[in-house]
Amino acid sequence: MRFFNTEGPIRPEDHYSLPPLSRWDLEQILSLIEQKKYFLLHAPRQTGKTSCLLALMEHLNRYGHYRAVYANLEGAQAWREQLADAMATIVTDIATSAQVWLGDEERPGHAREVLASTAPGSALSVFLSQWCQRSAQPLVLLLDEVDALIGDTLVSLLRQLRAGYPQRPTAFPQTVVLCGVRDLRDYRIHASSERAVITGGSAFNIKAKSLRLGDFSAEETRTLLLEHTQETGQLFTPEALEQVWTLTLGQPWLVNALAYRACFELPAGRDRTQPITRELIDQAKEQMIIERVTHLDQLAHKLQEPRVRRVIEPMLAGMLIEDASEDERDYLVDLGLLKRDGAGGLIVANPIYREVLPRALASVTQDSLPRITPIWLKADGRLDPEQLLDAFLAFWRQHGEPLLxxxxxxxxxxxxxxxxxxxxxxxxxxxxxxxxxxxxxxxxLCLRYGAVTLGIELKVWRDGRPDPLAEGLKQLDAYLAGLGLDGGWLVIFDRRTGQPPIEARTASEAMISPGGREVVLVRA
Incomplete structure (x- = not known):
């Protein structure tokens, strides 16, 4: 029985899948190859790049006009800037791939001969040149994880490809496709010991195109999910189908991970006589976030990088992004963490990522919290918002300063x-x-607990700025209207210098918003 794939390339016999080449403009790609172009494919991790490259290789080899080889260069990353070892790994991996995918038994021995007699800085170009001269068909080389390489290794790879470019197709590959997370124009090649830029995309100025593999469309997301229904007979409710799209906006790994957990891991979902409901999808999402599954944990780990912080911190604070460079902003787009909306502004790529970012940042503080008696629960287990307010005020007065x-x-x-x-x-x-x-x-913030829904707006009063109360009340009105609520909290954190201690300035009062809603104002 097939299943939703969350690890590695798609295997159609094992996994529910969309035809990989349907996600590209195949006619454009074949035209680029026919024109002997070198080009790039880039997309965020776990979006299907490798599956598409393998499908392209199979397509080209099926018709026999070209010999196409896929090779993953990630193994050379371990050598960092030890050029001889790194280039030997690259040449060996390409030769081994030719043996695996083409049955070319001669290539590994050929690679060893070249490496034994050629300087590291030209071993790849010599190997490819000799190989192409001995081949009856033009060679198409599909190189994956290229941006995993750094420093001299990446410079050498790009320059050797550029040096051999005029010899194509009789004495060099007709087409080379470089694949990675980042667009080559955004490559910044650094030494491992120094962060100064050595060179950029100019080391490979022969590339004709940069193609980006996008997320699934709403229709593709639905088609993939219904593969499970066709295979097992188990239905997705319309609300469940819509919720998968709403939460993921088509991010391929998230779509597969939500569906796999709902259909194959949650006990209610494993009963094929019962439909997959929106509640199961929400439960799967919550478990994935709490467990910090690998994909989400990798994104959360990026938050520690200064270049990521310069973009994400003001975004979470609702401030303008002023200190981040264009390259740093593009980096987050290439990672798939952010995307540009229709107006060209930056937004978080999907609701799951939007929830993961602040939750990951709050986890350190959450682990530091003291034990708190849950006085906010009534005897029957329902949430009491008034008691919750009292508990927060007491907590903030006592623990706010050190926790900040x-x-x-x-x-x-x-x-x-x-x-x-x-x-x-x-x-x-x-x-x-x-x-x-x-x-x-x-x-x-929207807190939902049983039958209680509480809308909360957070504002910060900073040095040199007016009291944000009036603006906050208007914004809270709009937020509560969207939630269908008649009241909520407005929390204003006073971060101006020279203020009294937190325990002295923390207080609350009842107010009426411009829209006539009952508001609890918290000054903290």
Missing amino acids: KSAPYHEIAPHLVLMAFLHRVINGGGTLEREYAIGSGRMD
């Missing part, structure tokens, strides 16, 4: 502490949703 120091992002430290507290409140019995946007000056 534990938060990894200074600009949103209060937000992270409050979110950590609320996660302790829901403790698996509810959900906490977040909304934030560049330049909005706020973060919105």
Whole structure:
């Protein structure tokens, strides 16, 4: 029985899948190859790049006009800037791939001969040149994980390909496709010991195109999910199908991971007589985030990088991105963490990533929280918002100051502490949703616990700025209207210098918003 794939390339006999080449403009690609062009494919990790390259190799070899070979160069990354060992690994891996995919038994021995007699800086070009001269068909080389290489290794690879380019197709590959996360124009080639840029994409200025593999469309997402129904007879409710799209916006790994967990891991989902519901999809999403599955953990780990922080921190705070360079912004787009909306602005790529980012940052603070008695629960287990407010005020007065120091992002430290507290409140019995946007000056939280839904808006009063109360009330009105609520909290964190201690300035009062809603104003 087939299943949804979350590890490695697609195998159609094992996995539900879309035809990999349907995600590209195959006619354009074949035209580029026919024109002897060198080009790039780039896309975020776990979006199907390798599956597409393998499918392209199979397509080209099936018709016999070309000899196409796929090779993964990631093994050379371990050698970093030890050029001789790195280039030997690259040449050997390409030769081994030719043996595996083409049955070319001569190629490994040929590679050993070249490596034994040729300097590292020209071994690849000599190997490819001799191979192409001995081949009856033009060679198409599909090189994956190229941007895993650094420094002299990457420079040497690109320059050897550029040097041999005029000899194609009789004495060099007709086409080389370089594949990785980043577009080559954005490559920044660094020494391992120094962060100064050695060179950029100019080391490979022969490339004709940069193609980006996109996410699934809404229709492709639905088609993939219904592969499971065709295979097993188990239905997805319309609400479940819609929720998978809403949460993932077609990010391929997330689509497969949500569906796999809902259909193959959750006990209710394994009963093929019962449909997959929206509730199961939401449960699968929550488990994936709590467990920090590898894909999400890799993204969360990126938050530690200074170039990522310079973009993400102001975004979470609702501030303008002022200190991040264009390359740093493009880096997050290439990672798939952010995307550009229709107006060209940056937004988080999908709702799951939008939830993962602040939750990952709040985890350090959450682990630092003291034991808190859950006085916010009534005897029947329902949430009491008034008691929750009292508990938060007491918690903030006692623990706010030291916990602010534990938060990894200074600009949103209060937000992270409050979110950590609320996660302790829901403790698996509810959900906490977040909304934030560049330049909005706020973060919105929606706490759902049983029948209770609480809308919370967070604002920060910074040095040199007016009291954000009036703006906050208007923004909270709009947020609560979208949730269909008649009241909520407006929390204003006073981060101006020279203020009294937290325990002295923390207080709350009841207010009426411009829209006539009952608002609890918290000054913290």
